[in-house]
Amino acid sequence: MQKLALALAASTIAGSALAADIVDYPPPEPPVAFVPAFSWTGLYVGGQAGGSFNNGSSNAPSSFVFVPGIAATPGTPEIPATPGTPGTPATPGTPAIPGTPGTPATPGTPGIPAVFGTLEYSCTAAAAGAAGAGSCAVIYPDGTSRLNVPAAELSRTLAASGQAITFGQAVEVAVVVTPAVPGTPGTPATPGTPGTPAVPGTPEVPATPGTPLVPATPGTPGVPDQNYAYTFGPTTQNYSDEDDSFAGGGHIGYNYALGALGGNTFVVGAVADLSYVDITKGGGIADGLDTVGIRQELDYLATVRLKAGAGLDRFFVYGTGGVAFGKIETSFVATPFLAAGSDDDTRVGYAVGAGTDYAVTDNLLIGLEYLYTDLGSDDRAFVTPLANGSTLTTRTDEDFDFHTVWGKVSYRFN
Structure with a gap:
């Protein structure tokens, strides 16, 4: 009995000690549920x-x-003119026949040349000596005169007269003039035979005129759509x-x-x-x-x-x-x-x-x-x-x- 009592006591003490060491923990939370986000796919x-x-x-x-519009009426086209008929060309005339040439004239007998006669004239020598230069006025017997006789002619005349002239000397020279004898006139020429005149040709026939152009007739204008x-x-x-x-x-x-x-x-x-x-x-x-x-x-x-x-x-x-x-x-x-x-x-x-x-x-x-x-x-x-x-x-x-x-x-x- 004593052993049983000791065993119960030890068991009681040990149980009290274990009870003092026990920790009171809260219960665990439930797991979080995953909710996926909404997708529009x-x-x-x-x-x-x-x-x-x-x-x-x-x-x-x-x-x-x-x-609808009215279409235009086309006009009549013009008629071209008819060309004229060309004329007939003229016939050429007959050429003229030349005349017979005349007999040439017979020349006359030549006349006798004039011979200087006596003619007085006065002048003043322009220079000394027979070859003096100058001029003078010559008066002929019929009253006519000749002005500005060349000095050469005067010198020749004075030399022929044998006169000596000094400077400034007035000289009178006598010149003999014999009138010329006219020659015998020649026989006039015999005229030739006149030529035969040309025969005129036939005149050209004028062209026949063509038909005149006929103008075009204008068409009637159209009426546009409306x-x-x-x-x-x-x-x-x-x-x-x-x-x-x-x-x-x-x-x-x-x-x-x-x-x-x-x-x-x-x-x-x-x-x-x-x-x-x-x-x-x-x-x-x-x-x-x-x-x-x-x-x-x-x-x-x-x-x-x-x-x-x-x-x-x-x-x-x-x-x-x-x-x-x-x-x-x-x-x-x-x-x-x-x-x-x-x-x-x-x-x-x-x-x-x-x-x-x-x-x-x-x-x-x-x-x-x-x-x-x-x-x-x-x-x-x-x-x-x-x-x-x-x-x-x-x-x-x-x-x-x-x-x-x-x-x-x-x-x-x-």
């Missing part, structure tokens, strides 16, 4: 619904009456026909998150959609009874666009733009001429806008989007024949453009 499909409305344009057509604005009367006025429309359809797209952008995510993407849009535009002119007008109606709209923007956690704000396609039916009416017609074509234009998406869950997206769409003009015209060859041409004069606002719901594959 992924493919999505969905639908959209909203409305389209015009931009306030009347789209009134331009109507003109075209009056265009006139078409009106019905004083009550005529323009009208517009615009109708807004429901727009709805489906879309498919893909977004890709590139990286951080100022604490947000830069996201790019692409989307294609196809929607029913029954929007109409039109206009014309009317006077209460008659109408000339055009109406255009869009049957569907399809776009292929790019998107880019910022992902703000579960919000995505973006801008968008791309190519737009639409089928437009155009109808025409001209009641005054009982004319009507229609045609349709597919046009290509553009669409631009902006929008926002919100990720309700990782897979469910909702959003709102605005688009401005312009499908251009087709330069189409309707031509109505009128009287007298004129026509009425009616065409649209503005682009087919409109606005669209719709809500979107999409399912995202991640």
